[in-house]
Amino acid sequence: MQDSAEHVPIEYGVYALSDADAMARLLGEVFSRRDPPAVAVGLTPSEFEAFVRLFCRKAAAEGLTIVARLADTGELVGALLTEDCASALPGGMDRLSAKFDPIFDILGQLDAEYRRGQPVRPGESLHLFLLGVSDRVAGRGVGHQLVAACLEHGARRGYRIAVTEATNKVSQHIFRKQGFVTRVQRSYQNYRFDGRAVFVSIAEHGGPMLMEKSLAPSNPV
Numbered sequence: 001m002q003d004s005a006e007h008v009p010i011e012y013g014v015y016a017l018s019d020a021d022a023m024a025r026l027l028g029e030v031f032s033r034r035d036p037p038a039v040a041v042g043l044t045p046s047e048f049e050a051f052v053r054l055f056c057r058k059a060a061a062e063g064l065t066i067v068a069r070l071a072d073t074g075e076l077v078g079a080l081l082t083e084d085c086a087s088a089l090p091g092g093m094d095r096l097s098a099k100f101d102p103i104f105d106i107l108g109q110l111d112a113e114y115r116r117g118q119p120v121r122p123g124e125s126l127h128l129f130l131l132g133v134s135d136r137v138a139g140r141g142v143g144h145q146l147v148a149a150c151l152e153h154g155a156r157r158g159y160r161i162a163v164t165e166a167t168n169k170v171s172q173h174i175f176r177k178q179g180f181v182t183r184v185q186r187s188y189q190n191y192r193f194d195g196r197a198v199f200v201s202i203a204e205h206g207g208p209m210l211m212e213k214s215l216a217p218s219n220p221v
Contacts, residue, residue, distance in 0.1 A: 015065035030132035085125035
């Protein structure tokens with residue numbers, strides 16, 4: 001049984017490469033158990049961890065990812081993996097489990113409809129794409145704080161827009177509370193991959209949404 005972290009302060013900061021192992025383990029565990037598409041296709045913690053690890057070096061170089069730690073031990077208890085929308089995918093995506101294919105496809109449909117072929121300029125748009133929080137700090141608003149810290153940090157870096165693909169009602173609620181609005185969505189019930197209804201078991205979650213928030217300061221009246 002793990003020690004209670006109920007009253008330990010939580011600190012938020014920019015991810016460093018030394019956080020790679022802890023972040024990959026955390027996100028692998030959280031997403032394989034709680035993310036509806038990952039659960040629907042049967043991704044294991046190690047399979048999802050392998051996906052996260054592809055982004056670890058890139059995340060350190062870009063300096064946009066935010067992590068949450070317990071103040072007393074430094075234990076990583078939350079992470080929001082974030083990238084520049086214009087940056088290239090890391091190498092090794094072709095070596096991931098084929099279970100990812102329908103997830104990448106449905107999320108790719110959201111992005112294609114949202115972008116409509118328009119190019120993305122570097123330094124303009126943030127992509128918030130993996131938000132995970134440890135059970136040890138559940139109920140303490142860590143997800144909300146990670147998103148808020150990420151947006152504030154990105155705005156200071158000059159980013160004007162933030163986008164995310166929210167795959168379940170919990171994350172959709174968190175992003176709505178932070179001012180995101182839905183631009184594109186899909187239905188788990190109606191989606192087909194190679195003719196198969198791969199997400200019908202999670203139909204109660206509705207479907208993934210591409211959500212957007214402007215980071216530009218409001219013009220004074």
